[in-house]
Amino acid sequence: MKTFSRDGRVPIEKLYRSYFGFDSSLWKNSVIYQQKIKYKHRPLSFDIMGFTTKRKGLALWIIAGVHGEEPAGPNALSTSVHYFNNLGKKLPMVIIPLANPSGYFRDWRYVNTRRARRNFDTHSVGDAEHIILRNGKPLREKAVCNEADTLTRFLIKSSKTHPPILILNFHEDESLRKLYLYSQGILGIKDPIANDIVHMLKRRGFIFYEKGMTRFNQPIVNGIIGNVGDGSIDEMMSSGKIFFDGNIVNKPKTKSIVVIETSTNLPLKTRVQAHREIMKRSEIFFNTARKILSN
Ligand SMILES: [Zn+2]
Structure with a gap:
């Protein structure tokens, strides 16, 4: 078995090896879901893993690899385990390093298809429409896929023991040369963490839309x-009311949620370095999030 490699991404077995470097005296390792696929007529199985610090309380969450064709986040995480082991001694944390491993392996964005096509129901690991309420009703009756079902459950369960005050969700963008990132927390476009990250990425050569409208x-x-x-897990985490197992439930809104994007027209090496630089500012960002919380 061989991971898609045309863009120079790290082979998946190497990623798993580095993620097993999360110190088991600090972290609890959960298998959120086992993805089973057929690849060249052979069955393969990939674990979606979640790491939670044994220390509980207001937490920093790191999510990467929701879309399989966006390798920078999972690759940056694989070389940041030492940093997070140190940070995990100080802060409660939740890390999902590779949310869609079979997608990463095949370079598939979604669970059931490589890319979204018109009139095609795409199954995204990061979909939460079955949890998100609009006008008192969930957007969708059932989860789009088992991955979305188990991941949302894991996040909701983890938010009881490790309520996130900051979520950094590492994505990439291949459709546009210019970028924008999403700030889903209470401060929206004014979120200081989102603004810091835009500055960091600009310094690395990424180009952003200054103003205008998205498509x-x-x-x-x-x-x-x-x-x-x-309809994403980011929107779900920013919501104060969700639909869970047949009931409308109140939950705390996460104050700061930043969905980071880097454009895939730059070399993967540059993108990985940018993601790593952002990861290594996690502690500073967490302290900023604490201030947002206390204001
Ligand atoms: Zn993405």
């Missing part, structure tokens, strides 16, 4: 769009 008609300000109703 979904959302306003962009300084490279950021705020509070998008996109």
Whole structure:
């Protein structure tokens, strides 16, 4: 078995090996879901793993690899395990390093298809439409796939023991040369963490939309769009009310959620370095999130 490699991404077995470097005296390792696929007539199985610190309380969450064709986040995480082991001694944390391993392996964005096609129901690991309420009803009756079902359950369960005050969700963008990132927390486009990240990425050569509208008609300000109703786990985590196992449930809103994007037209090496640089500022960002919380 061989991981898609045309873009120079790290082979998946190497990623798993580095993720097993999360120190088991600090972290609990859960298998959120086992993805089973057929690859060249052979059955393969990939674990979606979640790491939670044994220390509980207000937490920092790191999510990467929701879309399989966006390798920078999972690759950056594989070389940041030492940093997070140190940070895990100080802060409660949740890390999902590779949310869609079979997608990463095959370079498939979704669970059931490589890319979205018109009139095609795409199964995204990061979909939460069955949890998100609009006008008192969930957007969708059932989860789009088992991955979305088990991942949302894991996140909701983890938010009881490790309530996130900051979520950093590492994505990439291949459709546009210019970028914007999503700030889904209470401060939206004014979120200081989102603004810091835009500055860091600009310094690395990434180009952002300063203003204008997205193709979904959302306003962009300084490279950021705020509070998008996109049916994602990010929207779910920013919601104060969700639909869970047949009931409408109140939950705390996560104050700061930043969905990071790097454009895939730059070399993977540059993108990985950018993601790593952001990861290594996690502690500073967490302290900023604490301040947002206390204001
Ligand atoms: Zn993405």
